[in-house]
Amino acid sequence: MAQRFGGKYSPTGDVGRDHPAAPPGQSVPNLYDSKRPAPAGARSNILFLVPLIFAAKAFFSDAGGLVLNLGAAALLLGAALLTREGLRAEAAYALRKVARRPAFPRKIFGSVLAGLGIATGALAATGSTAFAALFGLLGGALHLGAFGPDPLRDKGAEGIDDFQADRVARAVDEAEAYLAAMKDAILRARDRSLETRVERFAAAARQLFRRVEDDPRDLSAVRKYLGVYLMGARDATVKFADLYAQNRDPKARTDYEALLADLETNFADRSARLLTNDASALDVEIQVLRERLQYETPPPNRD
DSSP states (O other): OOOOOOOTTSTTTTSBTTBOOOOTTOOOOOTTTSOOOOOOOHHHHHTTTHHHHHHHHHTTSOHHHHHHHHHHHHHHHHHHHHHHHHHHHHHHHHHOSSBOOOSSOHHHHHHHHHHHHHHHHHHHHHOOHHHHHHHHHHHHHHHHHHHOOOOOSOBSOTTSOHHHHHHHHHHHHHHHHHHHHHHHHHGGGOOHHHHHHHHHHHHHHHHHHHHHHHOGGGHHHHHHIIIIIHHHHHHHHHHHHHHHHHHOOHHHHHHHHHHHHHHHHHHHHHHHHHHHHHHHHHHHHHHHHHHHHHHHSOOOOOO
């Protein structure tokens, strides 16, 4: 039977000859197929270069030009920050099956600030209010067209109690914060294979998040997984990363990888159990509906 190659420098470096594979009966999540919040992207990073132009120009202008150019730089910097945060919020929104729209439309307000910043810079350059307004409207419209508006509607919340949906959203936000802290802490270990191993565990954990989002009634059954277990995993990762960065202790690494394997198995088992329970409940509901239809449907007239 063919075996996928793995090693220290492979993309899935913790699965291979030098590292144990997943437990029997459990598939190894594909790191590159799992959905994860996407980075803001290079487009939003370019926005941070534009304020530098106006800031540099300010020191070669008179008093009025100094104020206007610095104001334009400040407005454009605010637009860049809001746009980047809006892109991150949109990526998290797209990741989830059940999601609330962002409470604050960052990208839309970022477009407004971009338009105001460009208008202020144009006013400093031309001295014409009409040209400044025209450039500001055009710049704001192009900014909104380039990055798009924020999600303005809730997703997948039809037929779900608002209170339950809010509870699930808060629990998943807390769980995602624990995963982010784990990925940030493991960077201190300076080991790419360990970073990949944490990513693989995060993919398994997010499968459970999606199950809870599909059916918020399952939250009470998995609350300790989203809270206590992930909090413990975060604390263990922080302690391990600090220790491993100092002495590269192989026993500490083995113990930490064993902990992640146990947690990953538990999360996967819980996801499978929730799926089985949902299927059983659906079978019962279908059977009840069939019996009710047979009872309420009148027999055909044989005359």
